[in-house]
Amino acid sequence: MNRSQNGVDIVAVITTNPDRAQGGGATVLIARDRADMEQIAFRTAKLVKGMVHELAEDLWIVAVH
Protein backbone atom coordinates (compact mmCIF):
# COMPACT_ATOMS: atom_id res chain seq x y z
CA MET A 1 0.00 0.00 0.00
CA ASN A 2 0.93 3.63 0.46
CA ARG A 3 1.02 4.72 -3.14
CA SER A 4 -0.43 8.04 -2.22
CA GLN A 5 -2.03 9.82 -5.17
CA ASN A 6 -3.80 13.01 -4.17
CA GLY A 7 -4.13 11.65 -0.67
CA VAL A 8 -5.74 8.42 -1.90
CA ASP A 9 -4.14 5.14 -0.87
CA ILE A 10 -5.05 1.93 -2.63
CA VAL A 11 -4.84 -0.56 0.22
CA ALA A 12 -5.93 -3.81 -1.39
CA VAL A 13 -6.99 -5.32 -4.69
CA ILE A 14 -9.66 -8.00 -4.41
CA THR A 15 -10.39 -10.21 -7.36
CA THR A 16 -11.79 -13.59 -8.26
CA ASN A 17 -9.52 -13.67 -11.28
CA PRO A 18 -5.80 -13.70 -10.37
CA ASP A 19 -4.87 -12.93 -14.00
CA ARG A 20 -6.26 -9.44 -13.64
CA ALA A 21 -3.96 -8.28 -10.86
CA GLN A 22 -0.18 -8.28 -10.88
CA GLY A 23 2.04 -7.46 -7.94
CA GLY A 24 2.39 -3.77 -7.28
CA GLY A 25 1.80 -1.29 -4.53
CA ALA A 26 -1.22 -2.91 -2.97
CA THR A 27 -1.90 -6.33 -1.50
CA VAL A 28 -3.73 -8.59 -3.94
CA LEU A 29 -6.37 -10.76 -2.30
CA ILE A 30 -7.79 -13.63 -4.32
CA ALA A 31 -11.44 -14.45 -3.56
CA ARG A 32 -13.06 -17.80 -4.28
CA ASP A 33 -16.32 -16.39 -5.62
CA ARG A 34 -18.37 -13.24 -5.65
CA ALA A 35 -19.77 -13.69 -2.13
CA ASP A 36 -16.27 -14.25 -0.83
CA MET A 37 -15.06 -11.15 -2.67
CA GLU A 38 -17.81 -9.02 -1.11
CA GLN A 39 -16.97 -10.26 2.34
CA ILE A 40 -13.25 -9.69 2.01
CA ALA A 41 -13.74 -6.25 0.50
CA PHE A 42 -16.18 -5.15 3.19
CA ARG A 43 -14.02 -6.40 6.04
CA THR A 44 -10.86 -4.85 4.61
CA ALA A 45 -12.65 -1.54 4.09
CA LYS A 46 -13.94 -1.49 7.69
CA LEU A 47 -10.51 -2.35 8.99
CA VAL A 48 -8.71 0.51 7.28
CA LYS A 49 -11.66 2.95 7.32
CA GLY A 50 -11.56 2.82 3.56
CA MET A 51 -14.04 2.47 0.77
CA VAL A 52 -14.76 -0.29 -1.72
CA HIS A 53 -14.56 0.69 -5.38
CA GLU A 54 -15.62 -1.48 -8.26
CA LEU A 55 -13.28 -1.26 -11.25
CA ALA A 56 -14.80 -4.25 -13.02
CA GLU A 57 -17.25 -6.98 -12.16
CA ASP A 58 -14.49 -9.25 -10.82
CA LEU A 59 -11.95 -6.60 -9.81
CA TRP A 60 -12.45 -4.45 -6.76
CA ILE A 61 -10.13 -2.22 -4.79
CA VAL A 62 -10.22 -0.81 -1.29
CA ALA A 63 -8.97 2.75 -1.05
CA VAL A 64 -8.48 5.17 1.81
CA HIS A 65 -9.36 8.77 0.95
Place this chain on the structure above:
Amino acid sequence: MGLPLLIGTLLGSLARFSALRVDYRQYPSYPQGYVIHTALGILGAFLGTAGPLALALGDFTAASFLAVAASQFREIRDVERQTLQALEQTELVPRGTGYIEGIARVFEARNYLAMAAGLLFSLGYLAGEALAAGPLAALGERWSGLLVGIPLSLVAWVRLERYTRGPRVADLADVVPAPIEFDGPMLTVAGVAVMNVGWGPARERYLKEGLAAEIRPRSAAAKATLANLGQRQAIAHDVMALIGSQHDVDEPEFTPLIRRRADGTLVLAILPAERDVDAFLAAIRQVPVLEGSVRKPLQSPVGRYLKGERPE
Protein backbone atom coordinates in the same frame (compact mmCIF):
# COMPACT_ATOMS: atom_id res chain seq x y z
CA MET B 1 -16.52 63.93 28.85
CA GLY B 2 -17.74 61.11 31.05
CA LEU B 3 -21.29 60.95 29.72
CA PRO B 4 -20.54 60.69 25.98
CA LEU B 5 -17.83 58.14 26.69
CA LEU B 6 -20.26 56.03 28.66
CA ILE B 7 -23.08 56.22 26.11
CA GLY B 8 -20.84 55.61 23.11
CA THR B 9 -19.27 52.58 24.74
CA LEU B 10 -22.69 51.27 25.65
CA LEU B 11 -24.05 51.69 22.12
CA GLY B 12 -21.03 50.02 20.57
CA SER B 13 -21.15 47.13 23.02
CA LEU B 14 -24.84 46.59 22.32
CA ALA B 15 -24.11 46.57 18.60
CA ARG B 16 -21.51 43.85 19.13
CA PHE B 17 -23.71 41.87 21.46
CA SER B 18 -26.66 41.90 19.10
CA ALA B 19 -24.44 40.37 16.43
CA LEU B 20 -23.58 37.38 18.62
CA ARG B 21 -26.14 34.85 17.57
CA VAL B 22 -26.90 31.41 18.82
CA ASP B 23 -27.13 29.23 15.77
CA TYR B 24 -26.46 25.85 14.28
CA ARG B 25 -22.80 26.61 13.76
CA GLN B 26 -22.52 26.11 17.49
CA TYR B 27 -19.91 28.75 17.51
CA PRO B 28 -19.50 30.77 19.62
CA SER B 29 -22.80 29.91 21.22
CA TYR B 30 -21.04 28.83 24.37
CA PRO B 31 -20.71 31.00 27.46
CA GLN B 32 -16.96 31.32 26.95
CA GLY B 33 -17.42 32.53 23.39
CA TYR B 34 -19.93 35.11 24.54
CA VAL B 35 -17.62 36.43 27.24
CA ILE B 36 -14.63 36.67 24.91
CA HIS B 37 -16.45 38.51 22.16
CA THR B 38 -18.49 40.76 24.43
CA ALA B 39 -15.33 41.80 26.28
CA LEU B 40 -13.52 42.60 23.05
CA GLY B 41 -16.61 44.39 21.76
CA ILE B 42 -16.73 46.63 24.82
CA LEU B 43 -13.04 47.40 24.42
CA GLY B 44 -13.53 48.23 20.74
CA ALA B 45 -16.52 50.44 21.46
CA PHE B 46 -14.61 52.28 24.17
CA LEU B 47 -11.61 52.92 21.94
CA GLY B 48 -13.83 54.04 19.07
CA THR B 49 -15.69 56.47 21.29
CA ALA B 50 -12.61 57.78 23.04
CA GLY B 51 -10.73 58.66 19.83
CA PRO B 52 -12.68 61.73 18.65
CA LEU B 53 -13.34 62.90 22.21
CA ALA B 54 -9.63 62.86 22.97
CA LEU B 55 -8.93 64.74 19.74
CA ALA B 56 -11.52 67.35 20.70
CA LEU B 57 -9.70 67.89 23.97
CA GLY B 58 -6.49 68.40 22.01
CA ASP B 59 -4.94 65.11 23.05
CA PHE B 60 -3.51 63.82 19.81
CA THR B 61 -1.55 60.90 21.25
CA ALA B 62 -4.72 59.36 22.66
CA ALA B 63 -6.12 59.10 19.15
CA SER B 64 -3.22 56.90 18.10
CA PHE B 65 -4.73 54.23 20.31
CA LEU B 66 -7.14 53.59 17.47
CA ALA B 67 -4.26 52.12 15.53
CA VAL B 68 -3.40 49.85 18.45
CA ALA B 69 -7.02 48.73 18.57
CA ALA B 70 -7.02 47.83 14.88
CA SER B 71 -3.99 45.59 15.31
CA GLN B 72 -5.61 44.00 18.36
CA PHE B 73 -8.66 43.14 16.33
CA ARG B 74 -6.61 41.55 13.62
CA GLU B 75 -5.63 39.03 16.22
CA ILE B 76 -9.25 38.09 16.73
CA ARG B 77 -9.22 36.71 13.23
CA ASP B 78 -6.18 34.59 14.07
CA VAL B 79 -7.74 33.33 17.27
CA GLU B 80 -10.95 32.31 15.50
CA ARG B 81 -9.05 30.66 12.70
CA GLN B 82 -6.87 28.66 15.06
CA THR B 83 -9.81 27.51 17.17
CA LEU B 84 -11.81 26.37 14.15
CA GLN B 85 -8.81 24.70 12.57
CA ALA B 86 -8.14 22.80 15.76
CA LEU B 87 -11.74 21.63 15.79
CA GLU B 88 -11.56 20.64 12.13
CA GLN B 89 -10.12 17.20 12.86
CA THR B 90 -13.10 16.38 15.05
CA GLU B 91 -15.65 17.14 12.33
CA LEU B 92 -17.10 14.30 10.27
CA VAL B 93 -17.62 16.74 7.43
CA PRO B 94 -14.95 19.46 7.81
CA ARG B 95 -15.80 23.10 7.30
CA GLY B 96 -12.87 23.54 4.97
CA THR B 97 -10.32 26.35 5.09
CA GLY B 98 -12.47 28.60 2.91
CA TYR B 99 -15.36 28.56 5.37
CA ILE B 100 -13.07 28.99 8.38
CA GLU B 101 -11.47 32.02 6.80
CA GLY B 102 -14.93 33.45 6.13
CA ILE B 103 -16.09 32.94 9.71
CA ALA B 104 -12.87 34.42 11.11
CA ARG B 105 -13.31 37.52 8.94
CA VAL B 106 -16.86 37.98 10.17
CA PHE B 107 -15.67 38.00 13.76
CA GLU B 108 -13.05 40.63 13.00
CA ALA B 109 -15.51 42.74 11.04
CA ARG B 110 -18.07 42.67 13.83
CA ASN B 111 -15.56 44.16 16.21
CA TYR B 112 -15.09 47.04 13.83
CA LEU B 113 -18.86 47.34 13.89
CA ALA B 114 -18.70 47.97 17.65
CA MET B 115 -15.88 50.44 17.11
CA ALA B 116 -17.71 52.27 14.33
CA ALA B 117 -20.88 52.59 16.42
CA GLY B 118 -18.84 54.17 19.22
CA LEU B 119 -16.83 56.34 16.85
CA LEU B 120 -19.85 57.74 15.05
CA PHE B 121 -21.59 58.42 18.34
CA SER B 122 -18.76 60.54 19.65
CA LEU B 123 -18.35 62.33 16.30
CA GLY B 124 -22.08 63.04 16.32
CA TYR B 125 -21.89 64.19 19.91
CA LEU B 126 -19.11 66.65 19.10
CA ALA B 127 -21.04 67.92 16.08
CA GLY B 128 -24.14 68.35 18.26
CA GLU B 129 -22.13 70.29 20.81
CA ALA B 130 -20.90 72.61 18.08
CA LEU B 131 -24.47 73.06 16.81
CA ALA B 132 -25.53 74.13 20.30
CA ALA B 133 -23.81 77.41 19.58
CA GLY B 134 -26.19 77.93 16.64
CA PRO B 135 -29.43 76.19 15.57
CA LEU B 136 -29.73 73.82 18.54
CA ALA B 137 -29.08 76.50 21.15
CA ALA B 138 -32.40 75.84 22.90
CA LEU B 139 -31.26 72.33 23.93
CA GLY B 140 -27.96 73.13 25.51
CA GLU B 141 -24.64 71.46 24.66
CA ARG B 142 -25.21 68.11 26.27
CA TRP B 143 -28.68 67.40 24.89
CA SER B 144 -27.93 68.55 21.39
CA GLY B 145 -24.84 66.35 21.43
CA LEU B 146 -26.92 63.32 22.36
CA LEU B 147 -29.61 64.26 19.85
CA VAL B 148 -27.13 64.10 16.97
CA GLY B 149 -24.88 61.34 18.31
CA ILE B 150 -27.35 58.61 19.20
CA PRO B 151 -29.22 58.47 15.85
CA LEU B 152 -25.95 58.58 13.94
CA SER B 153 -24.63 55.64 15.94
CA LEU B 154 -27.84 53.65 15.48
CA VAL B 155 -27.81 54.25 11.74
CA ALA B 156 -24.20 53.03 11.56
CA TRP B 157 -25.12 49.94 13.58
CA VAL B 158 -28.09 48.95 11.44
CA ARG B 159 -26.50 49.78 8.09
CA LEU B 160 -23.24 47.99 8.84
CA GLU B 161 -24.91 44.93 10.22
CA ARG B 162 -27.12 44.65 7.18
CA TYR B 163 -24.23 45.32 4.83
CA THR B 164 -22.00 42.65 6.38
CA ARG B 165 -24.69 39.98 6.21
CA GLY B 166 -23.76 38.92 2.68
CA PRO B 167 -25.52 36.81 0.03
CA ARG B 168 -26.62 33.19 0.28
CA VAL B 169 -26.51 30.34 -2.23
CA ALA B 170 -30.19 31.01 -3.03
CA ASP B 171 -29.17 34.47 -4.31
CA LEU B 172 -26.82 32.93 -6.88
CA ALA B 173 -28.48 29.70 -7.94
CA ASP B 174 -31.67 27.71 -8.26
CA VAL B 175 -31.66 24.60 -6.11
CA VAL B 176 -33.81 21.74 -7.39
CA PRO B 177 -34.20 18.11 -6.32
CA ALA B 178 -32.66 15.40 -8.49
CA PRO B 179 -32.82 11.60 -8.52
CA ILE B 180 -29.93 9.37 -7.45
CA GLU B 181 -29.03 6.76 -10.05
CA PHE B 182 -26.34 4.12 -10.39
CA ASP B 183 -24.48 3.47 -13.59
CA GLY B 184 -22.82 0.21 -12.57
CA PRO B 185 -21.01 1.21 -9.38
CA MET B 186 -21.04 4.90 -10.29
CA LEU B 187 -23.33 7.07 -8.22
CA THR B 188 -24.78 9.50 -10.75
CA VAL B 189 -26.87 12.61 -10.19
CA ALA B 190 -28.31 14.46 -13.18
CA GLY B 191 -25.76 12.88 -15.48
CA VAL B 192 -22.75 13.69 -13.28
CA ALA B 193 -20.68 10.78 -11.99
CA VAL B 194 -20.10 11.61 -8.32
CA MET B 195 -18.29 8.57 -6.91
CA ASN B 196 -17.62 4.89 -7.34
CA VAL B 197 -19.57 2.99 -4.69
CA GLY B 198 -18.39 -0.61 -4.85
CA TRP B 199 -20.21 -1.94 -1.83
CA GLY B 200 -23.68 -3.18 -2.89
CA PRO B 201 -25.59 -2.49 0.35
CA ALA B 202 -24.26 1.07 0.34
CA ARG B 203 -25.77 1.55 -3.12
CA GLU B 204 -29.10 0.23 -1.91
CA ARG B 205 -29.07 2.61 1.02
CA TYR B 206 -28.38 5.54 -1.30
CA LEU B 207 -31.28 4.54 -3.53
CA LYS B 208 -33.67 4.04 -0.63
CA GLU B 209 -32.69 6.74 1.83
CA GLY B 210 -30.56 9.18 -0.14
CA LEU B 211 -31.36 12.69 -1.31
CA ALA B 212 -29.79 14.60 -4.16
CA ALA B 213 -30.00 18.08 -5.58
CA GLU B 214 -28.84 20.16 -8.49
CA ILE B 215 -27.53 23.64 -7.83
CA ARG B 216 -27.94 25.66 -11.04
CA PRO B 217 -26.05 28.97 -11.07
CA ARG B 218 -28.01 31.82 -12.65
CA SER B 219 -25.07 33.73 -14.11
CA ALA B 220 -21.50 33.29 -15.27
CA ALA B 221 -20.26 35.01 -12.10
CA ALA B 222 -22.31 32.64 -9.95
CA LYS B 223 -20.87 29.71 -11.88
CA ALA B 224 -17.33 30.79 -11.11
CA THR B 225 -18.15 31.48 -7.46
CA LEU B 226 -19.85 28.15 -6.81
CA ALA B 227 -17.04 26.23 -8.53
CA ASN B 228 -14.72 27.25 -5.68
CA LEU B 229 -13.73 24.23 -3.60
CA GLY B 230 -14.05 26.08 -0.32
CA GLN B 231 -17.57 27.13 -1.23
CA ARG B 232 -18.49 23.56 -2.10
CA GLN B 233 -17.09 22.23 1.15
CA ALA B 234 -19.02 24.90 3.05
CA ILE B 235 -22.22 23.70 1.39
CA ALA B 236 -21.46 20.07 2.28
CA HIS B 237 -20.62 20.98 5.88
CA ASP B 238 -23.64 23.18 6.44
CA VAL B 239 -26.10 20.74 4.91
CA MET B 240 -24.83 17.88 7.05
CA ALA B 241 -24.75 20.07 10.15
CA LEU B 242 -28.34 21.14 9.58
CA ILE B 243 -30.18 18.02 8.51
CA GLY B 244 -27.90 15.45 10.06
CA SER B 245 -25.93 12.63 8.57
CA GLN B 246 -25.93 8.86 8.98
CA HIS B 247 -22.32 8.37 8.13
CA ASP B 248 -19.48 7.41 10.41
CA VAL B 249 -15.70 7.54 10.15
CA ASP B 250 -15.47 4.04 8.68
CA GLU B 251 -18.07 4.71 5.98
CA PRO B 252 -16.40 7.07 3.55
CA GLU B 253 -18.96 6.14 0.87
CA PHE B 254 -21.49 8.35 2.68
CA THR B 255 -19.29 11.43 2.78
CA PRO B 256 -21.17 14.19 0.97
CA LEU B 257 -19.37 15.16 -2.22
CA ILE B 258 -20.22 18.01 -4.55
CA ARG B 259 -19.31 17.59 -8.18
CA ARG B 260 -19.53 19.97 -11.09
CA ARG B 261 -20.86 19.51 -14.59
CA ALA B 262 -19.23 21.25 -17.54
CA ASP B 263 -22.09 23.79 -17.66
CA GLY B 264 -21.34 24.88 -14.08
CA THR B 265 -24.21 23.02 -12.41
CA LEU B 266 -23.25 21.47 -9.08
CA VAL B 267 -24.71 18.19 -7.87
CA LEU B 268 -24.81 16.84 -4.34
CA ALA B 269 -25.94 13.45 -3.02
CA ILE B 270 -26.26 12.74 0.68
CA LEU B 271 -27.59 10.17 3.11
CA PRO B 272 -29.50 12.31 5.60
CA ALA B 273 -30.58 11.42 9.11
CA GLU B 274 -34.02 12.80 8.32
CA ARG B 275 -35.25 12.29 4.78
CA ASP B 276 -37.04 15.55 4.07
CA VAL B 277 -36.54 17.05 0.61
CA ASP B 278 -37.74 20.54 1.52
CA ALA B 279 -35.45 20.75 4.54
CA PHE B 280 -32.58 19.53 2.37
CA LEU B 281 -33.16 22.17 -0.31
CA ALA B 282 -33.66 24.90 2.30
CA ALA B 283 -30.38 23.90 3.95
CA ILE B 284 -28.50 24.31 0.66
CA ARG B 285 -30.17 27.63 -0.13
CA GLN B 286 -29.20 29.25 3.17
CA VAL B 287 -25.46 28.49 2.94
CA PRO B 288 -23.57 31.78 3.02
CA VAL B 289 -21.57 32.73 -0.05
CA LEU B 290 -17.96 32.90 1.11
CA GLU B 291 -16.26 36.21 0.56
CA GLY B 292 -13.10 34.45 -0.54
CA SER B 293 -14.89 32.52 -3.28
CA VAL B 294 -16.75 35.37 -4.94
CA ARG B 295 -15.74 35.86 -8.57
CA LYS B 296 -17.08 38.44 -10.96
CA PRO B 297 -15.22 37.74 -14.18
CA LEU B 298 -17.68 39.58 -16.39
CA GLN B 299 -16.79 42.89 -14.78
CA SER B 300 -13.22 42.69 -16.05
CA PRO B 301 -12.08 43.92 -19.48
CA VAL B 302 -11.76 40.31 -20.63
CA GLY B 303 -15.23 39.55 -19.32
CA ARG B 304 -16.73 42.22 -21.57
CA TYR B 305 -15.62 40.20 -24.58
CA LEU B 306 -17.41 37.22 -23.10
CA LYS B 307 -20.56 39.28 -22.83
CA GLY B 308 -20.30 39.97 -26.55
CA GLU B 309 -19.12 43.56 -26.27
CA ARG B 310 -16.28 44.67 -28.53
CA PRO B 311 -14.17 47.69 -27.63
CA GLU B 312 -13.74 50.26 -30.39
